[in-house]
Amino acid sequence: MTTLDPKLKAAARTVAAHAYVPYSDFPVGAALKTADGRVFTGCNVENRSYPLGMCGERNAIGAAAAAGVRPGEIRELVIYMPGDRLFSPCGGCRQVIAEFLPADARVWATNDGVSFKEWTAEELLPDGFSFDGLEPSV
Template structure:
């Protein structure tokens, strides 16, 4: 469970990094922030490329920053995006799977839009019956 100050720090980090998104093609800026097992916050934004398939989502960037800093477990994730009509901006399928690599099924994923916090879902709600590291045996 996230306490209020930690939740707000995660949201603030995702909002701040969203301003740095490189989105000259879609003009759709997204920010994300991950809380790691040490209580550190790692933020990332989307980085587009003229060759769309090599663009990078904000969630993937934040997870990469976490790993680069030595983090190995995501305890919470915030995604900030402003979709038309107030629609939720949730992690794409690929980012849900990336998050599954580093998070537990009950990890909270907070969805923030222009109106503020829109929803808090678990990873399992976003990616039910997922395949993850625990399915692979080392024997």
């Protein structure tokens, strides 16, 4: 079993303080580590059109992608939420996680306490949608 990286937890907690959450009042921060050791963070950003809000997980992965990180290069993702309850990533985040993290990459949910939940990317979205094996139509 792997262990939760305290530096990633601290980075996720720090960025959660920058979340824009006037509607849910539920700040979430995410920090990820790439195969070469780079760390990227993101927080949730809400707006009045709820479906257009962005989760911390997707913002962290988007920041990594903007820096040139490609699918398969992210090794670990930590999601921080305040309080004592833990939640898993939403469905949209699960799809993005499935596309950018290898199936065996670790995803952690953590909070202000010492508790955490741990999954592999594949456990979060078993049999996720993929274009693998499909022939392009020309």
